[in-house]
Amino acid sequence: MRHILSIFIIAVTLISCQQVDEDMIKIHRDKTISNNFIGNGVQWSAYPHADTENADWGKLMTDEKWEMNFQRLDYMQPKMFRVLDQANWRYLVGFDKNDEPILDFNTPEIKALEKILGYAQKNNIEVLFGEWGTPYKMHDTDAGHGDKFTGANDPKWIKIVVEYLDYLINTRGYTCLKYYNLVNEPNGDWASTKGDFVEWSEGVKLLAEALKERGLDKYITVAGPDAVTRYDNPRSTYTGAGWVEETAKQLDDIVGIYEVHDYTDYELVRSGGFKKYHGDIAQLMKHTNKQIIFGELGFSRNGKENQEKAAQDPYACEDSQFDVFKYSYGVDMADAVIQSMNAGYSGAAAWALDDAMHTCGDLGNKNELKRWGMWNSLGAELCNNPEDENMRPWFYSWSLLCRYFPTGSEIVETDTTGIEGLRLTAGVYKDDVTVALVNNSGMAQSISLGVQSSKPLKKFVYMDGERAVDENGFPVPTEKDIKAKNGLKLDVPANSFILLTSLDY
Template sequence: MKKNIIILLISIILTTIGCTPPETIEIDTQPVSENFIGHGVEWSAYPHGDSPDAEWGYLMTDEKLEMVYKRLDYMKPRIVRVMDVAGWRYFKGVNAKGEPILDFDCPEVQMVCKILDYCQRNGIVVLLGDYGVPGFWGYPGNIDRVDDPRFIEMTTQYVSFLVKEKGFSCIKYYIITNEPNGDWACTRGEWDQWKKGVEMMAEAFANEKLDITMAAPDVVELSNNHKSEYTGWQWVEQSVKQLDHLTGVYNVHCYADYQFIRSGAFMEHYAAVGETIRPTGKPMIFGEIGGWYHTLELGGEYKKRMQSTEFASEDSQLFVYDYLYGVDMADMLIQTMKAGWHGASAWMLDDAMHTIGDLGDKDQLKVWGFWNSLGTELIGDPKHEEIRPWFFTWSLMSRYFTPGMKIYNPTQEESFHRLRVVAGSSGTGSTIAIVNADEVDHTFDLKMNINGKSDLDIYDYVESGYQTDENSFPVPVDKVTTEKVKKGFTVTIPARSFKLLTNIPIN
């Protein structure tokens, strides 16, 4: 009898342990940020294939662009960074007096207009900018500095043409030059030159009555140029101190190693950088963002791939073909939001956009994109034109975290190692994104006061398989009612995977 009682007690104890409810992760009611801008892409105007006179000829035809448009119609980028070089477009040298010769009615400018026209039709915020002054790219005229009045004047004429004559009011911000803190930049990290150029450009835009403000500082914040007066972070600080009256959006770049991302150190660092900007009340975004695999076992694999991929330049990310990049980029993106940032632009949309040094070498492509629109023409393999895995996670984050949202963190998630949750709400609905960067599965009850009455679609990105349609666009795997999430909905998310829940209506 005693033996039976002991067995019964043990059974009850084990049953009780087995039925212990999972911990609850509840989304806070106080936002970490408001007036969210949204995520998007870097979209250059195909300088090597934009016209009959381009290095590759006119390969980026309207048919090719239609494929890109269709894919972006699904992604719905909220921001697009369009960087260029004057000599690739409208700058045709200088006359005998050293004055710039400009031509806005040429095929190269028409290609830019096609991109801007898509952005205008779809209400996308555009950050327009220049990769560097003409002299830096070897064009004649000795226009070598961003504070050269000729550079200011010709740029203002071009932007005025795009806004006033072509009607591209989608251009909201201007970037005077790419990554000015770097020793690779046309400014070589010279703060005073860059600052003066920004001031001159802002004044010229104001005189032309262009409703465009500066995006600053556009630096690689983690990079410190020993020849520069300031570190990367200090460029951000000094922009706030010296140029806030001219700045409409604060903009930095980051390329982070996967260990920095997976550990959560990325979020901690950029939460601190964000505190530098937050008192201004201005939005803060990542103008370029991407991940690296340079260390440990994955670093070794990366080196092997570089050696065996004949068409890729050293400035490539060859894990774009792999499932893991989709998780790491989603992780990075979620961490930007949890740290209070307002959006991020992926580097980059399409492998057909850039080569190393932008010299047009077909065996020196910058492989970073969601696809290569010219895979057939450049590599002889149409498979490179197919959508790659990381489109799944990035497109969902861009599509369903909509402009104007309030962004929320959970009240607690610390008990789950490398689990990150972020949510957004608007008047029409809510979205919750979850990434498990851990090596084990996590189970918890998820609770949020969901906006909107519609059920939430559930999307899963897991290594064993993720559902897409005939266009390779994400497909939801399940639904859950708003009432169930409000009360607490049990979620199991596998190791190294991503999940998104949303009832945001998309037109």
């Protein structure tokens, strides 16, 4: 009887082990989604209202303010910055009697911008650089100089852009400048191009030719189309997605990287449809074998509740996203970027790093901040609220997604979980592995995860009320030295983000 019982126990054990193996969510290191992953990062602008004594608000961005940003970025380890500016904010200082542009590359404004570029150069961060649009054609307040440039395809503007790039790259040595946006979101009715594909495409052709003539093409290439994929401008010949398709058809020989924007819908992300939608966008240029990234990624501000909060905040304008104050935004942004990585995108820049960077229309009104950031560097000065300078919850998850997916990683395939709201992505870098998981549902789950690592893993957990941090407020692992040679069991709380990694810094 004892012998029969022993056989029964062994049989049950074997069946149980087999069942665990069948249910295990596998990570397929031999199946690559994308090679040479660039990495995730942020949009960071050089505080045009507060960067110098000449600025609208004076030099509120002191050395101490810059240092606060640097320390937080030191933890985040972003792999990409998107840095857009405007010629007439930095180096275009006037026109001569023949209406030829007068350039000055020694302005205080350029020195302020170089704080960002210097940090990027020192830390091997790739920069997507550019200008918001044709100078003096962005806003009604630009009237008076609006006739100085005809548009994005004006050779006069292209000439000064290339002079500026030559100074920054060859004279100052900022080889971190890798890609160039000629116009922000050129398919938009708010863009200086007003959605005119011909104007924009002619401009980038001129730019590519001028970069080649100057020998700058070995450092920096054109990024495009920079279109908002889920926005269809009735004045434009093409839909938002059509801009990507036509760029691939007409301009692939000059575009160095494909790049798009989305201020996406919560339901699209939480349902898992974000991957499908943007995967289809990526397929439009699949034949080109070039990378595609998000130059701006965030969630739509158009919801009724959000607009009510914006109206109630005496320092915000309608172009704000108040969910950045909620822990849930960190889950949703993690979900979006996990899906983007699985769709083949080589990185994403979150909009935005800091509330203090922009105002509505960039008119400098202190009561019209674009509230989108991970903090507000000028919380005390502008809002009489020093606590506004603290890191907001979503810094936690976004910093981990930047820090632990290094440039050069391979993003590899994983099994779908089969569980609503539970998604993951995995990156392999040399002999290290990182797995990011999100449970964007109201139900906790327990899974068997086939992550195999010869090195011990660390586990970070982001959920409401539970975010382990150090004395600086930076994430610390809840567990260390996790052995995972043959996979591991993992509890995934409801509405949470988890990151497992063998990487050390």
